[in-house]
Amino acid sequence: MSGARLELAGIGKTFRGLRAVHDVSFAVPAGAIHALIGPNGAGKTTIFNMIAGVFTPTAGTVTLDGRTISGLRPDQACDAGVGRTFQIVKPFKGLSVLENITIGALHRRAKLADARDAAESILKRLGLHDRRHQLAENLTLPDRKRLEVARALATEPKLLLLDEVMAGLRPTEVDVMVAFLRELNAETGLTILLIEHVMRAVMALAADVTVVSYGEKIAEGTPAEISRNQAVLDVYLGHEEPA
Amino acid sequence: MTQDFLLSLAQAIAKGLLTGMVYGLMALGLSVIFGVMRVVNFAHGEMMVVGMYIAWAAFEYGGVNPLYSLPVVALLFFAIGYVLQRGLIQPFINRPEHQQFLLLLAIATIVVNLCLVFAGPDSRSIQLESQFDSYELGPLVFDAVRVHAAAAAVVIASLLFLFFTRTRIGKAIRAAADNHMGALVVGLDVRKLYAITFGVGAACVGAAGALMITIIPVTPFLAAEYTLLAFVIVIVGGLGSMTGALLGGLLIGVSEAVAGLLLEPSLKSMFSFGLLIVVLLLRPQGLLGRKDSR
Amino acid sequence: MSRRAIVTLAVLAVLLLAAPKLLGGYALSVLILVLYFAYVGQAWNIMMGFAGQLSLGHALYAGLGGYIAAGLYTHYGIGPWAGVFAAVAAAVAAGSIVGYLGFRFSLAGVYFALLTIAFAEFTRIGFDNWPWAGGSGGMFLKVERNVSDLANLRGGSEMFYYLILAMAAGILVLCRWLLESRLGRYWLAIREDAEAAQAVGVPVFRCKMAAVTISAALTALAGVWNAFYYNNLFPETAFAMGRSIEITLSPIIGGLGTLFGPIVGAVVLTGLGEIFTSASDQFHLPGLKQIFYGLALMLIVMYRPAGIWPWLARHLGFEERPK
Numbered sequence: 056m057s058g059a060r061l062e063l064a065g066i067g068k069t070f071r072g073l074r075a076v077h078d079v080s081f082a083v084p085a086g087a088i089h090a091l092i093g094p095n096g097a098g099k100t101t102i103f104n105m106i107a108g109v110f111t112p113t114a115g116t117v118t119l120d121g122r123t124i125s126g127l128r129p130d131q132a133c134d135a136g137v138g139r140t141f142q143i144v145k146p147f148k149g150l151s152v153l154e155n156i157t158i159g160a161l162h163r164r165a166k167l168a169d170a171r172d173a174a175e176s177i178l179k180r181l182g183l184h185d186r187r188h189q190l191a192e193n194l195t196l197p198d199r200k201r202l203e204v205a206r207a208l209a210t211e212p213k214l215l216l217l218d219e220v221m222a223g224l225r226p227t228e229v230d231v232m233v234a235f236l237r238e239l240n241a242e243t244g245l246t247i248l249l250i251e252h253v254m255r256a257v258m259a260l261a262a263d264v265t266v267v268s269y270g271e272k273i274a275e276g277t278p279a280e281i282s283r284n285q286a287v288l289d290v291y292l293g294h295e296e297p298a
Numbered sequence: 299m300t301q302d303f304l305l306s307l308a309q310a311i312a313k314g315l316l317t318g319m320v321y322g323l324m325a326l327g328l329s330v331i332f333g334v335m336r337v338v339n340f341a342h343g344e345m346m347v348v349g350m351y352i353a354w355a356a357f358e359y360g361g362v363n364p365l366y367s368l369p370v371v372a373l374l375f376f377a378i379g380y381v382l383q384r385g386l387i388q389p390f391i392n393r394p395e396h397q398q399f400l401l402l403l404a405i406a407t408i409v410v411n412l413c414l415v416f417a418g419p420d421s422r423s424i425q426l427e428s429q430f431d432s433y434e435l436g437p438l439v440f441d442a443v444r445v446h447a448a449a450a451a452v453v454i455a456s457l458l459f460l461f462f463t464r465t466r467i468g469k470a471i472r473a474a475a476d477n478h479m480g481a482l483v484v485g486l487d488v489r490k491l492y493a494i495t496f497g498v499g500a501a502c503v504g505a506a507g508a509l510m511i512t513i514i515p516v517t518p519f520l521a522a523e524y525t526l527l528a529f530v531i532v533i534v535g536g537l538g539s540m541t542g543a544l545l546g547g548l549l550i551g552v553s554e555a556v557a558g559l560l561l562e563p564s565l566k567s568m569f570s571f572g573l574l575i576v577v578l579l580l581r582p583q584g585l586l587g588r589k590d591s592r
Numbered sequence: 593m594s595r596r597a598i599v600t601l602a603v604l605a606v607l608l609l610a611a612p613k614l615l616g617g618y619a620l621s622v623l624i625l626v627l628y629f630a631y632v633g634q635a636w637n638i639m640m641g642f643a644g645q646l647s648l649g650h651a652l653y654a655g656l657g658g659y660i661a662a663g664l665y666t667h668y669g670i671g672p673w674a675g676v677f678a679a680v681a682a683a684v685a686a687g688s689i690v691g692y693l694g695f696r697f698s699l700a701g702v703y704f705a706l707l708t709i710a711f712a713e714f715t716r717i718g719f720d721n722w723p724w725a726g727g728s729g730g731m732f733l734k735v736e737r738n739v740s741d742l743a744n745l746r747g748g749s750e751m752f753y754y755l756i757l758a759m760a761a762g763i764l765v766l767c768r769w770l771l772e773s774r775l776g777r778y779w780l781a782i783r784e785d786a787e788a789a790q791a792v793g794v795p796v797f798r799c800k801m802a803a804v805t806i807s808a809a810l811t812a813l814a815g816v817w818n819a820f821y822y823n824n825l826f827p828e829t830a831f832a833m834g835r836s837i838e839i840t841l842s843p844i845i846g847g848l849g850t851l852f853g854p855i856v857g858a859v860v861l862t863g864l865g866e867i868f869t870s871a872s873d874q875f876h877l878p879g880l881k882q883i884f885y886g887l888a889l890m891l892i893v894m895y896r897p898a899g900i901w902p903w904l905a906r907h908l909g910f911e912e913r914p915k
Contacts, residue, residue: 107791133793141791147784158781161774162793170774210792338702386890393897395701396646400844400893403837407886414879518879522833526713529706537702564728568717574710579697 058086058246059120059136059213061106066115066125067270068101075101076270078114083214083263085120086244088236090251090261090278094290098270099250100142103216106248107139108132119214133162138212140203142219142250146191153178153187155202159209174209181205181235197228204232208239214246221253233259258282266290305437310555312438318551319448320509322544323455324524325531327502330458333538334475334495335391337398341406343524345500348409349375349507350516351417357424357511364424365450368508372454372501379500383493391492406521413518423515447509454505455544458498462540471495475538503528527567530574536584545586549573597910608757612750620749624821626862627756628814633842633854634763635810640840641849642776643803644783646701649690649708650811650839652715653683655830657812658819659725662733665744665820667724672745672820679816680809686711687808688801695800709833716831730826733819745820752821759817760855763810768851770806779803783849811839845892847899856901864888 061083068076076098083089091099104110106117108129117125124135147155156174157167164170178184181201186194191202200220207215217236221229233256240247251257257264257278264281266274268290274281281287328342339345349371356367386405390398431442462468471491474481481488510516527550535546550570557569577584607614611623632654639645660682661675690711694704720728740747745755770776778799781789790796819825829835846857865885872880896903904910 109787128795129787129790130793130795133791139791141788145785145788145791147781147788149784150780154777154780158777158789158794159792161777165774167772167774167777170777206788206792386894389894395705396640396840396844396848397893397897399646399648399705400841400889404886404889404893407889408883411879411882411886415877415883419878526709526833529709533703533706562721564720565717568714571710571714571717575693575707575714578699578703578707578710579693582697582699582703 057213058244060085061089061214061246061248062118063102063106064115064118066102066105066112066117068098068105068110069113074270076105076112076267079265079267079270079272080115081265081272081275083246083248085246086240087262088240088247088249088260090249090257090264091267092251092254092257092264092281093267093273097267099267100218101270102267103139103218103248103250106132106214107137107216133210133212136211136213137216138207138210138214139216140200140207140218140220142222144196144199144203146194146199146202146206148190148192150191151188152183152191152194152202155191156205156209159206162210170209177205177209180239182231196223197225200224201232212245214248217247217249217251219250219252221251221256224253226255229253229256232256236260306559307556309438310559311552312440313444314552314555315548316440316444316448316551317513317555318548319451319455319544320506320513320547321527321531321551322547323451323509324503324506325528325535325543325547326455326458326540327499327506328528329532329535329538329540329543330502331496331499332532333540334471335387335492337387337391338395338402338529339499340399340402340525341409342503342528343526344406344409344413344521345375345503346507346510346524346528347413347516347518347521349504350511350520351413351422351507352504353508353511354417354422354424354516358422363426364508364512365446368450368505371508372505375504376497376501378497380493380497382500383496384489387496388489388492406525410518410521413521417518419517419519421515421517424511426512443512447512450509451506454502455540458502459540461498467491467494527570530570533574533584534577536586539584539586542584542586546584594910596908600908600910605761612753617749620753622862622866624749624753624756626858627753627760628818629838629842629858629862630855631756631760631763632811632814632839633846633858634760634767635807635814636839637843637849637854638767638770638779638810639803639807641843641853642771642783643779643800645694645800645803646705647690647708647804647807647836648705648833648840649710649712649836650807651831651833651835652686652690652708652712653808653811654815654818654835654839655712655715655719655825655827656682656686657815658825658830659719659731659815661816662731662819662825663725666731666733671743672816673743676813676816680812683808683812683815684805686715687804691801691804695797709836712831712833712836716827719827719831725827726825728827730824732825733823735823749821752817756817756821759813764851764855766810771851775799775802780849841889843899845889845899847901850899850901852905853899853901856904857899860892860900 063080065078065080066076067078079102093099105112105125108127108131111126116123119135124132127135153174156177157170160170160173178187183201183205194202204220221232236247237260239245261278264276264278265272266281266287273286273290274284324346328339331337331339352371353364353367356362357364390401426443428442433440433442433445462472470486474486474488474491531546531550532543534549535542553569553573554566557566612620636650639647657679660679661672664670664675664678665672690708694707699707719725725731736746740751742751778794781794782796782799786796841861842857843854845861847853868881868884
């Protein structure tokens with residue numbers, strides 16, 4: 056596993072005349088951790104969906120290591136090296152934790168036994184190993200979030216998109232997740248783009264932050280710069296406090 | 299094209315529209331149930347056939363014109379539907395589709411075979427005095443029984459619209475259909491509303507049965523056909539849309555009548571299924587359905 | 593599988609192989625029925641139990657398969673072993689059309705099910721009016737007494753018994769292999785959550801197409817067997833919605849998505865059917881059997897919604913591995 060450079064060039068998305076995202080550009084260097092923040096409804100998840108192949112942008116392109124990936128289907132985006140989690144977790148409920156991850160691992164391995172081995176080692180890293188035979192539907196929320204991350208990692212992405220994986224976690228659990236992601240990033244050089252409302256996690260993880268509001272980029276910089284940026288403060292005041 | 303042909307075409311269309319109204323009423327029941335509960339009533343045609351038999355029995359043994367026994371049939375069906383929903387279907391509301399399907403299939407099997415046990419396999423029909431009466435409108439001739447049935451269907455459908463738009467319960471049911479969670483939050487008794495809905499849906503199809511028996515003889519084997527027909531109509535019109543169900547009924551009524559005129563009679567339902575396939579592919583939410591009803 | 597399960601399976605296999613010698617004509621015919629429903633149930637289970645696509649029109653594939661093999665034989669003298677290729681090809685083509693339209697236009701659940709019903713009904717009416725297939729009068733295979741011609745599948749019930757036994761065993765092995773393959777796991781993922789599956793790289797459309805075509809091909813084989821076993825075909829029954837529903841019952845009752853569910857379901861349902869038939873014969877009431885049958889279905893779906901097999905396996909200590 057190693058990271059890839061992600062570049063968004065002027066992407067936009069219009070739904071039936073409704074502008075959800077407009078002319079957003081930013082780049083994430085290979086191996087960097089980048090955060091995408093903004094009020095609810097700002098278009099963050101829409102941007103994710105354009106990177107991951109769920110939506111085709113109505114304008115602009117997304118490239119991964121120079122290769123255009125916008126317009127691909129989600130499974131093709133996964134082929135190209137994009138792994139993602141869903142804001143509202145989507146485990147394969149009726150399957151065991153191990154099977155969930157195995158299916159992700161099958162993406163780069165044809166044999167079930169090999170995929171299962173790979174899944175086992177990912178489970179160990181994420182501390183889910185002792186729950187591997189539980190049905191995914193019986194997991195607690197923090198465990199489901201970890202399952203999402205593990206399943207995405209099993210596809211051996213070069214870019215990991217994390218959609219609010221900290222939401223609903225207790226502060227100590229956030230710290231565990233942050234430590235894991237940092238370690239993962241340091242070890243493998245995986246590029247990570249995260250949507251996050253938990254500012255504590257953003258501050259601890261991201262080298263750079265992009266802020267969107269009403270579908271447009273309004274600021275970009277280091278977490279420290281962003282927290283002093285007047286435009287960002289204006290957006291958040293009266294909307295919601297960054298926690 | 300000859301004058302004769304155009305006339306018989308117009309005649310067929312008129313006949314199709316009248317039958318289509320009754321179809322529409324039948325489909326309305328299915329649509330209401332699906333629209334509110336998201337349960338597909340696979341026993342719909344069976345309920346239709348029971349309605350036909352009850353109206354037939356009332357005529358055969360009591361001499362009551364189905365138009366007069368209809369309110370009783372509808373009330374009876376409301377009660378049956380209410381109890382059926384409360385007792386059997388409610389626990390399945392949140393279960394997977396295939397389980398709902400199996401439950402309703404089991405109910406359908408039981409119902410249709412009860413008909414077979416009580417009424418036998420022979421077709422039963424009724425001979426009303428108005429059987430051979432007709433109304434004339436210019437060159438067109440309308441069978442009186444069909445006109446009466448269609449008129450009754452229109453009245454019942456209108457009453458239903460009033461129920462859903464004017465009464466408290468009707469509005470509450472619509473609210474529950476739009477937003478299940480919201481309805482729970484504002485304290486609506488959703489279970490009760492569901493039972494009422496199933497009762498109303500059943501009453502529709504029971505009433506449609508009482509009307510249908512004046513037009514067409516009944517056998518137990520018609521049940522599956524009516525279930526399919528109701529599906530086709532409702533999908534064409536838009537699952538969950540009330541006006542869609544009526545429109546679909548008229549469309550299918552007309553297309554059957556016209557296909558019966560132009561093609562072999564046995565090919566007439568091919569038309570309906572063809573229409574169903576086209577609608578499913580081009581506009582799966584139905585002609586009048588909303589996009590989110592998928 | 594536990595050791596206990598393997599021993600049980602081995603004993604069962606021996607008994608099944610010896611069955612024609614052990615059983616009378618009636619019992620053998622019931623067993624044939626069980627195996628037939630186990631087989632078609634297994635074929636349907638690939639689509640619904642594995643890939644989560646509800647088809648209520650599988651009679652289409654069985655009917656097409658049967659008609660084509662029977663038609664080739666009666667009209668051109670082409671034997672069923674050759675005809676089966678045409679039969680399978682036709683079913684695969686039909687499955688591809690249904691699947692392509694349904695999946696491309698992303699019809700799901702009830703809507704997809706209705707599409708499958710519509711195609712089966714459409715075909716039924718078509719065959720009703722197709723002279724080559726005998727129209728609504730049906731198509732008949734010449735019955736020859738006291739022959740045992742495996743090449744043309746003309747023979748007694750023993751031949752058809754062994755054939756359907758081999759098919760049922762074969763499809764069990766095939767399904768197990770499929771389930772343990774990448775494709776099988778991808779199907780489970782699609783069944784559970786298609787969007788999440790696609791995000792981890794599952795080519796959803798292609799996998800669904802694989803499910804519908806494989807299922808259709810296997811179902812067509814059953815159709816061919818059925819046509820040569822019963823020697824007659826009518827559009828009214830071959831493509832009937834009732835026939836389609838029959839196919840779905842064994843796996844649903846036995847346990848959707850499990851390997852042994854369709855078999856257990858077939859045993860239970862055929863057994864119940866026979867018991868009810870003989871019980872209701874004493875009352876001379878047509879329909880009574882079906883009422884019992886309906887009640888039994890209702891009780892099973894109410895109290896064993898996940899099917900009989902998972903529950904049975906737990907109680908017999910056979911425990912299927914968690915999937």
